[in-house]
Amino acid sequence: MQVAALPIETHRRPVMELRNISKSFGATHALQSVSLTLHPAEIHSLLGENGAGKSTLIKIMTGVHQPDSGAIHLDGAPVQMASSADAQRKGVAAIYQEPLLFPDLDVAENIFIGHQDRGPFTRWASMYEESARILDSIGVQIDVRASARGLTLAEQQSIEIAKAISLKARVLIMDEPTASLSAYESERLFQLMQDLRGRGVSIVFISHRMDEVFRLSDTVTVFRDGRHISSRPRAAVTPQSAIAEMVGREMGLLAPRATTAAEGVVLSVDRLGRDGAFEDVSFEIRKGEIVGFAGLVGAGRTDVGLALFGIAPAHRGRATLDGRPHAPRSPRQAIDGGIAYVSEDRRQLGLSLPMSSSANISLPVLDRFRGMLGMLSRKKEAEVADEFRRRLHIKTASVEAPVGRMSGGNQQKVLLAKWLNTAPRLLILDEPTRGIDVGAKAEVHQFIWELAAQGMAIMLISSDLPEVLSLSDRVLVMREGKQMATLDRKDATEQVVMAHATGQAE
Amino acid sequence: MNGLRLRPERVRELSLLAIIAIAVLVFATIIDGYLSPRTFNRIASSVIIIAVVAAGQTLVVLTRNIDLSVGAMVGCVAYFTGALLAANHGLPPVLAIALAVAIGTLMGAVNGALVVFARIPSIIVTLGTMAVFRGLLVEFSGAKSITTANLPSWLVNLPQMTVLSIGSFDVRAMVALALVTIILFQIGMSVLRVGRHFYAVGSNPDAAHFTGLPVRRVIFSAFLLSGAMSGLAGFMTLARFGTITVEAAMGLELESIAAVVVGGVNIFGGAGSIIGATLGAILIGTLEQSLFRLQINQFWLDALLGLLILVAVASDSVLITRLRKFWNEARAKRRRLPAATDTPS
Numbered sequence: 077m078q079v080a081a082l083p084i085e086t087h088r089r090p091v092m093e094l095r096n097i098s099k100s101f102g103a104t105h106a107l108q109s110v111s112l113t114l115h116p117a118e119i120h121s122l123l124g125e126n127g128a129g130k131s132t133l134i135k136i137m138t139g140v141h142q143p144d145s146g147a148i149h150l151d152g153a154p155v156q157m158a159s160s161a162d163a164q165r166k167g168v169a170a171i172y173q174e175p176l177l178f179p180d181l182d183v184a185e186n187i188f189i190g191h192q193d194r195g196p197f198t199r200w201a202s203m204y205e206e207s208a209r210i211l212d213s214i215g216v217q218i219d220v221r222a223s224a225r226g227l228t229l230a231e232q233q234s235i236e237i238a239k240a241i242s243l244k245a246r247v248l249i250m251d252e253p254t255a256s257l258s259a260y261e262s263e264r265l266f267q268l269m270q271d272l273r274g275r276g277v278s279i280v281f282i283s284h285r286m287d288e289v290f291r292l293s294d295t296v297t298v299f300r301d302g303r304h305i306s307s308r309p310r311a312a313v314t315p316q317s318a319i320a321e322m323v324g325r326e327m328g329l330l331a332p333r334a335t336t337a338a339e340g341v342v343l344s345v346d347r348l349g350r351d352g353a354f355e356d357v358s359f360e361i362r363k364g365e366i367v368g369f370a371g372l373v374g375a376g377r378t379d380v381g382l383a384l385f386g387i388a389p390a391h392r393g394r395a396t397l398d399g400r401p402h403a404p405r406s407p408r409q410a411i412d413g414g415i416a417y418v419s420e421d422r423r424q425l426g427l428s429l430p431m432s433s434s435a436n437i438s439l440p441v442l443d444r445f446r447g448m449l450g451m452l453s454r455k456k457e458a459e460v461a462d463e464f465r466r467r468l469h470i471k472t473a474s475v476e477a478p479v480g481r482m483s484g485g486n487q488q489k490v491l492l493a494k495w496l497n498t499a500p501r502l503l504i505l506d507e508p509t510r511g512i513d514v515g516a517k518a519e520v521h522q523f524i525w526e527l528a529a530q531g532m533a534i535m536l537i538s539s540d541l542p543e544v545l546s547l548s549d550r551v552l553v554m555r556e557g558k559q560m561a562t563l564d565r566k567d568a569t570e571q572v573v574m575a576h577a578t579g580q581a582e
Numbered sequence: 583m584n585g586l587r588l589r590p591e592r593v594r595e596l597s598l599l600a601i602i603a604i605a606v607l608v609f610a611t612i613i614d615g616y617l618s619p620r621t622f623n624r625i626a627s628s629v630i631i632i633a634v635v636a637a638g639q640t641l642v643v644l645t646r647n648i649d650l651s652v653g654a655m656v657g658c659v660a661y662f663t664g665a666l667l668a669a670n671h672g673l674p675p676v677l678a679i680a681l682a683v684a685i686g687t688l689m690g691a692v693n694g695a696l697v698v699f700a701r702i703p704s705i706i707v708t709l710g711t712m713a714v715f716r717g718l719l720v721e722f723s724g725a726k727s728i729t730t731a732n733l734p735s736w737l738v739n740l741p742q743m744t745v746l747s748i749g750s751f752d753v754r755a756m757v758a759l760a761l762v763t764i765i766l767f768q769i770g771m772s773v774l775r776v777g778r779h780f781y782a783v784g785s786n787p788d789a790a791h792f793t794g795l796p797v798r799r800v801i802f803s804a805f806l807l808s809g810a811m812s813g814l815a816g817f818m819t820l821a822r823f824g825t826i827t828v829e830a831a832m833g834l835e836l837e838s839i840a841a842v843v844v845g846g847v848n849i850f851g852g853a854g855s856i857i858g859a860t861l862g863a864i865l866i867g868t869l870e871q872s873l874f875r876l877q878i879n880q881f882w883l884d885a886l887l888g889l890l891i892l893v894a895v896a897s898d899s900v901l902i903t904r905l906r907k908f909w910n911e912a913r914a915k916r917r918r919l920p921a922a923t924d925t926p927s
Contacts, residue, residue, distance in 0.1 A: 387792065407791065407792055407793070408795075408796070417792070424788055424789070425789050425792045427789060428781070428785040428786045428789055428790070429786065430852050430853050435781075438778075439793050439795070440794055443775065445775070446775075452778065454773075
C-alpha cells in the first residue's frame with residue numbers, strides 16, 4: 077500500500093511486514109485486511125482515532141493476539157508470534173504509556189527479567205556490568221542496583237528502552253510514551269528515539285500529539301475503523317490532511333437531530349477541578365439538552381462525570397443541580413440527587429453479570445420494589461424489567477436469565493434500563509455505544525434522542541465523533557484535563573473538534 | 583436468583599442430593615442397622631451444628647470473604663454460655679439462647695470491623711481472631727472444662743427433647759430450631775431487599791458501589807451474621823455435648839467451608855444459596871458420623887474434608903463453566919442467535 081517513494085535512508089529491505097492482517101472480536105471487526113511495512117532505521121508513526129485499530133495491531137505484532145488471517149514477515153520470511161516472549165526473542169519489543177516494571181526488583185534485574193543467561197543461576201556481576209553499559213550508551217544515569225520503586229516515569233521508560241536494547245530489538249513499538257511525560261522528559265525521549273534509529277532500529281511510534289509525530293517521523297500511517305488508509309513519507313503529509321484522513325468517514329445513518337426547546341438549567345458547573353484529573357471545567361446542561369464531551373482517551377472527560385456522580389469528588393469549583401448545590405461524596409448521594417451514570421465499563425462497573433436483568437435493573441432503587449410486608453416484590457421487578465425489554469428491544473429469553481449470557485448490545489441496553497429506572501434528572505452516558513454492533517447502536521441513539529425530547533438533561537461522553545456531533549446540542553472538547561472549547565452544534569465539525577482535541581487549533 | 587429452567591446451580595443441588603442418597607445406601611450395606619432412627623438422630627445432631635455455621639459462612643463467602651474464626655467463636659460461645667448457666671441455673675432457656683447469639687454477634691462484629699474499617703483481608707483477620715478467640719477461651723477457662731454436672735437439667739435433657747414424631751423417627755427440638763433458622767435465612771436471602779445486596783456486592787463489588795449500594799455495611803453485616811450463627815451453634819454444641827473443653831468445636835471452620843463450597847457457593851463470591859450449603863452440611867455430617875462408626879481415624883476424616891473442598895471448587899470452575907457453555911450453545915442453536923458476546927478491543 078505504499079503510496080509515494082520512501083525517503084532514501086529507509087529505502088532498503090523491510091525488517092517487518094504485515095500482510096492483510098484481519099482480526100475480529102465477536103461482531104467487532106478490529107482490523108480488516110491491514111498491511112504495514114517497516115524499514116530499518118525508521119520512525120514510523122501510526123495515527124488514528126480511538127478504536128481505529130492501532131492497539132489491536134500492535135498486540136498482533138507483539139504476539140499478544142493472534143491474527144484471524146494474514147501473515148507477519150520478518151526479514152522477508154513468514155513468522156508466527158506465539159506470545160510476547162516469542163516476539164521479544166524475534167526482536168520485536170514494545171513500550172507502553174505506563175511502563176510495566178517490577179518495583180521490588182532492582183534496575184538491572186528489570187532490564188534482564190525474562191531473558192537472563194541460560195541455566196538456573198543469575199550471573200549478577202555480568203548482569204550489572206551489562207546493564208550499566210547499556211544505560212551509559214543511551215546517556216541515562218541510574219544506579220543499576222537501585223530498586224525500581226520510586227523511579228520517575230521517564231526513568232522507568234528509559235529502563236524499558238534499555239531492556240529493548242538488551243533484547244537486541246530490531247522493531248520497537250512505543251505506544252503513547254510521552255502521554256505522561258513533561259516537556260523536558262519528552263525531549264530526552266526524542267533524542268533516545270533518534271539515537272536508536274541511528275543504530276538501525278525500526279520504531280513504531282503512536283502519539284496523539286501531532287507536533288511530535290511531524291517532528292520525528294519518517295513515515296506516517298493513518299488508520300480508520302480498523303482499515304489502513306494511507307502510508308506516506310512525512311514530507312507528503314500535513315497535520316490537516318492527516319486529521320482529515322483520520323475522521324473522513326461517511327456520516328452513515330446519523331442525521332443531525334432538531335434541537336429540543338431548552339428550558340430550565342438542570343446542571344450548572346463552575347470552574348470544577350480535581351487534582352491530577354481536570355481543571356477549570358465550566359458548563360451548563362438545560363432540560364432536554366444533550367451536551368457532548370469530545371476528546372481523546374484520558375482527556376479527563378470521564379473524570380468530570382465521576383466527580384459529578386460522587387465517585388471521585390471534585391476538589392475545587394461548584395456545581396448546582398436544579399439550583400441546589402451539588403457536591404456528592406458518594407454515588408448514593410448523587411443517585412438520590414437525581415443523577416444516573418451509565419459507565420463505559422459495563423462489565424466492571426455497570427452490571428452484575430451472574431444476576432438476572434430484572435435484578436440488575438431494580439438494584440439502584442430496590443426500595444421502590446416493596447411488596448407484601450416490605451418484602452422484595454419479584455412481580456414488580458419482572459413487570460418493570462419486561463416494560464424496559466419492550467421499550468429498548470432487549471433480546472432475551474427471560475428477564476430472569478443472567479445478563480452475563482447476553483450479547484454486548486443487549487447488556488448495554490440492560491445497563492441503560494437499570495439507570496433509567498432511577499428516573500434521573502440528569503443522565504451521564506459514558507461511551508454508551510462502545511463495542512456494540514451497528515444495529516444496537518442505532519437503537520441506542522434513537523433512544524437517547526427520545527429521552528432528551530422527553531426533557532431529560534444528558535451529558536454524553538463519547539470518543540465516537542460522529543455520534544457526539546449528531547446527537548449533541550453543544551460539544552465540549554477536552555484535552556489533558558483542560559476544557560479546550562465549547563462549540564455550538566453549527567460550529568462543531570469533525571475537523572474542528574479533532575484539532576482542539578489534539579491541540580492543533582490555531 | 584430463581585430460574586425457570588434447570589440452572590447449573592440447581593443441577594449442583596440435585597446432584598448433591600443424589601450423592602447423599604448414594605452415600606446413605608452404601609453405608610447401609612456396610613453397617614448393620616444403619617437405617618435406624620438412632621443413626622438419623624446421631625447424624626442430625628452433628629449436621630445441624632455444621633449447617634447453622636455454614637449458613638453464616640455462606641453470607642460471608644457470598645461477599646467474597648471467608649470466616650476462619652467460626653470454630654473458635656463456637657467454642658467460646660459454648661464455654662461462656664455454659665459458664666453463665668452453671669452460675670445461674672435459673673436463667674430462662676430463651677434468654678440463654680439470646681445470650682449465646684449475642685456473644686457470637688459481638689465476636690463477629692470484631693471480624694467485620696477489622697475487615698471493613700481496617701481494610702485487612704478477611705483471611706488474615708479471621709486467621710488472627712481464630713487464634714485470639716481460642717486464646718481468650720484458654721485464658722478465661724483456666725483450662726478447666728464445663729461438665730454436665732454443672733449445667734441445669736433442662737439443658738442436659740434438651741438433645742432428647744422431641745417436637746414431632748413421624749413413625750419411629752423423632753424430630754428433635756434442636757433439629758427443628760436449626761431448620762427454622764436456616765429456612766428463615768434462605769427466605770430472607772431470596773425475598774428481602776438486603777438479600778439481593780449480598781449477591782450484588784459479591785458478584786461485582788465495584789459495580790455495587792457504583793450503583794450506590796452500602797458495600798461496606800453489607801460486608802460488615804455478613805460477618806455479624808456469621809458470628810450470630812456461630813453463637814447459635816455454640817449453644818447447640820453446649821447442649822449436645824454437655825462437656826465443653828477449650829478444644830470445643832475445633833475444626834469447624836474446615837467443615838463449614840467444606841459444606842459451603844460442596845453446596846455450590848462460589849468461593850469467589852456472588853453465587854450460591856443457603857439451601858445448597860445446608861445440603862453440603864448434610865453430606866459432610868453424614869460422611870463424618872458414618873465413617874466414625876466404621877472407626878476410621880479422625881485424621882483421615884480431615885483429609886477427606888480437604889479433598890472434598892478441592893474437588894468441589896475444581897468441579898465448580900470446570901463443570902459449571904462447561905455446563906453453561908453447553909446450554910448457551912444449545913440455546914443459540916435453538917434460537918439461531920449468536921451465543922458469543924463481543925470482546926472490547
